[in-house]
Amino acid sequence: xxxxxxxxxxxxxxxxxxxxxxxxxxxxxxxxxxxxxxxxxxxxxxxxxxxxxxxxxxxxxxxxxxxxxxxxxxxxxxxxxxxxxxxxxxxxxxxxxxxxxxxxxxxxxxxxxxxxxxxxxxxxxxxxxxxxxxxxxxxxxxxxxxxxxxxxxxxxxx
Numbered sequence: 001x002x003x004x005x006x007x008x009x010x011x012x013x014x015x016x017x018x019x020x021x022x023x024x025x026x027x028x029x030x031x032x033x034x035x036x037x038x039x040x041x042x043x044x045x046x047x048x049x050x051x052x053x054x055x056x057x058x059x060x061x062x063x064x065x066x067x068x069x070x071x072x073x074x075x076x077x078x079x080x081x082x083x084x085x086x087x088x089x090x091x092x093x094x095x096x097x098x099x100x101x102x103x104x105x106x107x108x109x110x111x112x113x114x115x116x117x118x119x120x121x122x123x124x125x126x127x128x129x130x131x132x133x134x135x136x137x138x139x140x141x142x143x144x145x146x147x148x149x150x151x152x153x154x155x156x157x158x
Contacts (some may be wrong), residue, residue, distance in 0.1 A: 003096045005104075005150055008055040009040055013046050015064045016057065023066070023083035031143035053080070054105075058097060060088060068097055070105070075150070077105050079113040083145075098129055101121050110151060117144040 008016065024039035034040050049055055049069050058066040064100065066084035070077055079101070084093045102111075115122040126148050127133075137148035 002061055003065075003093060004059045005056045005097070005100050006059070008050045010047055010050060012050070012057050012064065012067070013043055014068050017041070017043060018079075019066055019085045020062070020083050020085045022086055027119070030118065031116060033140050035139060036143075038083065039116050045094075049080075056100075058084065058093060060093070061121060065093060066097075070101060074105070074107045074109060076110045077101075079111065079130055094125060106145065106153070110149060112150075114145040115148065117146050121155065135153040137144045 007128070010106060016125075021039045028037045028039040031037070037118070049131055056068050056069045057064055058068065065088040068082040069080040071080050072078050082094065082097055084097070104109075112133070113126065113131070113135070115126065123133070123146065129150065131148040131150040133146050134149045137145045137147060139145055
């Protein structure tokens with residue numbers, strides 16, 4: 001898998017939205033969070049996010065396989081969503097994506113994200129990268145989100 005990352009464009013919406021919907025469909029069925037689930041996002045909302053935030057498209061060779069949406073600045077950067085086509089999951093794309101983000105925004109002092117409480121693979125994945133669970137937020141009767149935070153590694157002084 002030869003992954004590359006580039007700023008998303010409005011022309012990407014046609015291929016990104018079906019991938020985003022497929023990636024979040026299982027969570028939508030489990031939590032029934034129609035108001036907040038990215039599987040329900042409209043073309044217009046995705047266009048707004050591409051224009052307004054740091055939105056990157058993930059490609060495997062020339063094939064679009066997903067995207068990421070991050071928001072913030074060097075003080076605090078929030079990973080709003082990362083989605084990879086289900087057929088490309090568990091092949092290193094998520095790892096490459098987080099590495100790309102942390103290199104691209106290397107001056108960020110605090111990284112944050114939310115992930116559903118039953119998304120055990122996500123918990124393991126983010127914890128492997130040094131994220132710590134700091135909070136639980138009840139969004140709907142069926143959905144609790146875990147907030148994760150990561151501070152940069154500070155070299156020890158001798």
